[in-house]
């Protein structure tokens with residue numbers, strides 16, 4: 001099924017501008033860049049790179065950065081803005097790279113857009129060198145499970161709490177804001193964790209990043225009261241022969257069973 005990204009590409013480019021939206025600019029850019037500081041990664045892949053903004057923040061003489069995204073108009077924009085960059089059209093589920101091509105994979109708010117989570121994580125494991133790193137920023141699962149119209153209001157009539165429902169199910173919904181209308185996935189946090197564990201990755205870092213302490217406005221306040229993002233870092237098995245054969249864990253079996261009842265639903269974006 002069409003996921004809305006081609007039709008939304010123009011609006012997405014406008015919303016991101018040069019600096020990214022509020023959450024990227026005030027929370028995630030710094031959180032992800034801090035994880036890279038002082039570390040040697042010479043071959044980096046940004047999966048779901050969009051119009052390439054984060055790739056352009058990474059260049060360094062000793063680094064090769066590749067951006068991958070299935071949305072042709074976003075890749076065209078990335079190439080326009082960075083003519084010397086390497087931007088390729090393709091999906092996380094079936095990557096056009098040989099095994100062991102990268103030291104680091106970045107997934108910056110793209111796991112929620114990827115339909116085939118298990119295949120994608122299998123591909124991460126294949127295209128990373130043994131012991132390579134996956135650095136992820138994703139929406140918190142309680143946010144993707146919340147319905148905007150059920151948001152509670154505080155004493156100042158500001159919306160702040162998200163009402164969570166169907167948390168343990170896996171389903172997609174239409175996320176709409178500022179002329180963008182794209183298909184996003186809700187998955188419980190355990191579905192993401194299980195997918196990486198089943199492919200032999202080890203968790204090295206986990207956080208729920210907040211805006212910098214200098215930020216004080218309604219948006220920063222809302223982030224602090226119920227965070228929008230998780231960041232995590234996974235390391236692939238140092239010995240590929242020791243990688244487990246992914247078998248569904250009890251958690252993902254539950255999800256698969258529930259998935260048979262999966263249905264789309266309309267939901268406004270909470271980003």
Ligand SMILES: C[S@@+](CC[C@H](N)C(=O)[O-])C[C@H]1O[C@@H](n2cnc3c(N)ncnc32)[C@H](O)[C@@H]1O
Pocket residue numbers: 003005016047048049050051053054068069070071074090091092093107108109110113114115116
């Ligand atoms: C929310 S945007 C994030 C873009 C960029 N990483 C950023 O943070 O600005 C999600 C991106 O995932 C891409 N995408 C959708 N399905 C994908 C898939 N199966 N594999 C890889 N990327 C996908 C979309 O085209 C879109 O560019």
